[in-house]
Amino acid sequence: MENQSKSAGVQHEAEETPPASGEPIIELTDMGAFYGAVEVLRHITLSILRNKITVFMGPSGCGKSTLLRSINRMNDDVRGFRVGGRITLDGQDVYAPEVDPILLRTRVGMVFQRPNPFPVSIYDNVAFGPRIHKLAKGRAQLDDIVRESLQKATLWDEVKDRLGKSAIDLSGGQQQRLCIARALAIKPEVILMDEPASALDPGSTSKVEELMVELKENYTVVLVTHNMQQAARVGTNVAFLYKGDLVEFGPAADVFENPKSPLTERYIKGML
Amino acid sequence: MPRLMDLAMERLTNLLLEMGDLSRKTVLSALDAYTAGTSHLEVETASTRLKKLDDQVSEIAIELIARFQPVASDLRYIKASLEISYGFYRYGRYAHDIMEVLQTFGDLTKCSPEVVAGAAEKTNEMIRLSVEAFANQDVELARTIITMDDYVDSAYRDYIKKLMKSKKVDIRCALSETLILRYLERIADHAVYIANSVIFIVKGEEPSAADRS
Numbered sequence: 001m002e003n004q005s006k007s008a009g010v011q012h013e014a015e016e017t018p019p020a021s022g023e024p025i026i027e028l029t030d031m032g033a034f035y036g037a038v039e040v041l042r043h044i045t046l047s048i049l050r051n052k053i054t055v056f057m058g059p060s061g062c063g064k065s066t067l068l069r070s071i072n073r074m075n076d077d078v079r080g081f082r083v084g085g086r087i088t089l090d091g092q093d094v095y096a097p098e099v100d101p102i103l104l105r106t107r108v109g110m111v112f113q114r115p116n117p118f119p120v121s122i123y124d125n126v127a128f129g130p131r132i133h134k135l136a137k138g139r140a141q142l143d144d145i146v147r148e149s150l151q152k153a154t155l156w157d158e159v160k161d162r163l164g165k166s167a168i169d170l171s172g173g174q175q176q177r178l179c180i181a182r183a184l185a186i187k188p189e190v191i192l193m194d195e196p197a198s199a200l201d202p203g204s205t206s207k208v209e210e211l212m213v214e215l216k217e218n219y220t221v222v223l224v225t226h227n228m229q230q231a232a233r234v235g236t237n238v239a240f241l242y243k244g245d246l247v248e249f250g251p252a253a254d255v256f257e258n259p260k261s262p263l264t265e266r267y268i269k270g271m272l
Numbered sequence: 273m274p275r276l277m278d279l280a281m282e283r284l285t286n287l288l289l290e291m292g293d294l295s296r297k298t299v300l301s302a303l304d305a306y307t308a309g310t311s312h313l314e315v316e317t318a319s320t321r322l323k324k325l326d327d328q329v330s331e332i333a334i335e336l337i338a339r340f341q342p343v344a345s346d347l348r349y350i351k352a353s354l355e356i357s358y359g360f361y362r363y364g365r366y367a368h369d370i371m372e373v374l375q376t377f378g379d380l381t382k383c384s385p386e387v388v389a390g391a392a393e394k395t396n397e398m399i400r401l402s403v404e405a406f407a408n409q410d411v412e413l414a415r416t417i418i419t420m421d422d423y424v425d426s427a428y429r430d431y432i433k434k435l436m437k438s439k440k441v442d443i444r445c446a447l448s449e450t451l452i453l454r455y456l457e458r459i460a461d462h463a464v465y466i467a468n469s470v471i472f473i474v475k476g477e478e479p480s481a482a483d484r485s
Contacts (some may be wrong), residue, residue, distance in 0.1 A: 229341050256343045257475035268343045270275060 022049035025090060025190065025220050026071060032084035033066050033075075040066050044085070044246045046239060048190075053212055053221040055252070056233040058241035059272065064224045067241065068192050071222065072108035073101040089190070106133055109183035113195040115175030117167035117182075122159050125167045126150060129186035139155055145185055153181035153217075173204025180211060190220045197230065209234050226267050230244055232256045240264045242272075277340040282352055284332050288360070291325045292403035294318055295363035299399055299459060302367035303392050306374060306452060307385045315371045324365035329357035348476060352469035356406055357460040360467075363399060366455040374453050383445035388452045391427035394420060395456045398463035405470045414467035415483050424460035428453040 024047035033041040041063040048054045048266050056064040066075065069155040073094060075081045094104055106129075117125050126146045129135070136142035147165070150156040155177040159170070167178055169250050176196060183191055193212070197205040212221050213236050225231050235252035240261070246256060248264045259265045298318040305312040328346045333350045336342055342350055374380065377392050405413035431453050435446055 228343065232343070257347055259344050265344045270347060 022052055023047065025050040026222075027088045028067075028085065029088075030206045031067075031070070031087055033063065033070055034080075034082050034084070036080035037077070039244065040239075041070075041244045046221055046246065046249050048220060049237065050220050051216050051218070052236035053216050053223060053234050055223045055225060055235035055238045056241060057225055057231045057238060058247075059226065061243075062241040063244045064226075064241050065194055068194055068222060068224045069110075071190070071192060072105050072110060074105075074110065076101055078191055079183060106186045107188055108190040108191035108192060109186060109188035109190045111179050111183050111194070111196045113177070114199050115172060115179050117170070117175050117178050119163050119166065119168055119195065120165050122150075122170070122178060123163040126181050129182060131185055135186065149181040149185040150178075152184050152215070153177045154207065154214070171204070173200050174209060176200060176204065176208055177211065180208075180215075184215075184219075188219065188221060191215065193221065193223045195225055195227075196223070198225075198227070205230070228256070240267060240269065277336060277342065277346070280332055280336050280348070281346070284329060284336070284350070287332070288353060288356055289403075289407060291322060291329070291360035292406060294325075295322055295360040295367075296396075296399045296403055298334070298364045298367040298399075299370075300303050300309070300396060300441035302370040303396070305379075305456055306370055306388075309374070309379065309381050311371065311374055314400050315367050319364040319368040322361045326357045329353060330429050332344050341443055345473070345476070349473050352473045355469045359466040362462045363459055366459045369455050370452060371454075373448050377444050377448045380445065380448055383442065383448060387431065387445075387449045388427075388456065391456045392427040394423050394427075395463070398424070398460050402463040402466040402470075405467060409470060410451050411471055411474050411483075415420060415466035415479075417463050418479065418483060421460050421464050424457050428457040 012130045026048035028044050028046050028048075031041065031044040032039060032094040036190065044067065056067055058064050069075045070083050071089075071094070073089060083095055089104070089107065092099065120128075123146055126149050127136075127142055130142060130145050136145055147156060147160075150159060155174060158174060159165075159178075167175065170178060176199075180191070180196075196212075197208045200208060209230060212223065215221055216236075223231070223234065232252055237249065238252045238255045240255065240259075240263075242263055248259060248261045250260070254260075254270060255264060259268065263272070275374065295318075298315055301312045301318075302315050305315065333354050336350055340346075398417050400411050401417050401420075404410065431450065435441060435450065438446075468479050471477075471483055
């Protein structure tokens with residue numbers, strides 16, 4: 001028997017094919033979530049690895065956004081909302097009484113579905129967080145933070161000559177990268193992204209996806225999307241949620257090529 | 273309700289079934305011609321047709337990937353289809369090569385067709401089973417094919433060893449029989465590749481050691 005010739009294949013960014021291993025930064029243990037008496041998430045146990053992109057995908061209403069927002073306690077002010085089980089960041093229970101949710105959100109930043117720049121200048125958008133949290137000692141240091149954040153968000157070259165102009169005048173894709181720069185300016189360890197490209201055109205989507213992959217070198221990215229191709233393109237590990245249950249969690253290549261659960265198979269094939 | 277991509281997937285399957293049937297008949301015709309010492313023109317035509325069908329399978333597979341971004345078992349099926357289509361095309365190409373042996377060496381009636389008979393019979397069976405395994409997505413049949421490969425490999429190697437030890441050989445027979453056995457050995461390899469692809473489609477993984485034993 002001679003060597004079998006290989007069919008041409010698409011090489012994508014090298015990601016681990018066995019379950020991606022690494023150091024967990026966030027761990028969910030038997031986590032559940034309720035809006036009043038309604039249980040929207042049940043028995044979620046998974047690890048989010050440092051410097052990887054973890055994707056939550058699933059149909060509308062599956063609980064993926066609730067899961068994401070539970071990590072940095074964005075739902076604390078939602079009436080009747082409560083979390084069961086345990087969510088830890090570097091081993092610390094994020095719902096422990098001593099944890100200040102404001103400080104938690106400086107470690108776990110968030111980017112939303114629709115770009116939501118403040119109606120102020122590009123500079124002030126990025127400088128907002130560092131000013132509030134007093135991260136800069138003077139104007140020069142603040143300038144550095146703004147420049148570095150815009151550079152990391154791959155927006156600097158496009159806006160460096162108009163930092164004083166209104167952020168509202170930027171295109172949708174630029175506004176979303178500005179929001180990412182704003183999140184980066186407070187020097188988080190984790191960035192939560194809730195459908196960050198769903199309102200963008202293909203070119204802007206591509207830029208945001210490239211940015212996610214670049215960001216994971218220095219940050220941990222957690223992404224919610226119902227765009228399966230996006231999950232496949234950028235995800236290290238992918239979790240499939242359905243009606244509040246974690247159906248499957250594994251490396252993106254495995255989930256999209258050889259899903260273990262028939263439910264996952266039906267969802268990604270557009271049959272669910 | 274069928275999905276939009278199901279129509280193209282069905283066309284892919286029908287093309288592969290057509291290729292499987294045509295390639296099996298083509299190899300049979302070539303071996304018949306070798307045994308009878310006559311030329312079968314339809315082998316050439318069928319070999320060309322198989323190349324065109326292989327090109328069509330590639331086009332449909334690429335279009336499916338570009339337009340529908342298939343995943344899971346759909347993606348595995350499309351990947352395997354490319355391999356299986358190439359295997360069927362290669363059956364036809366080796367049938368063509370067998371006919372070329374006849375054309376190159378001329379009258380081979382003084383040679384003994386039984387030298388290649390055992391390997392030819394086994395290879396024909398492997399081809400038949402490979403077409404059937406694909407048509408029915410039958411992992412057990414695929415495993416059977418894999419275990420048959422050693423017989424054809426040995427037939428080729430043993431014949432070479434025998435020739436090396438022979439003090440007197442008819443060079444025309446020795447060369448033609450070596451080539452035919454070599455082509456049969458390659459056809460059998462492609463039958464194994466097709467069997468591997470059937471296992472990949474059904475199980476989602478490459479054949480294990482257990483599949484090979």
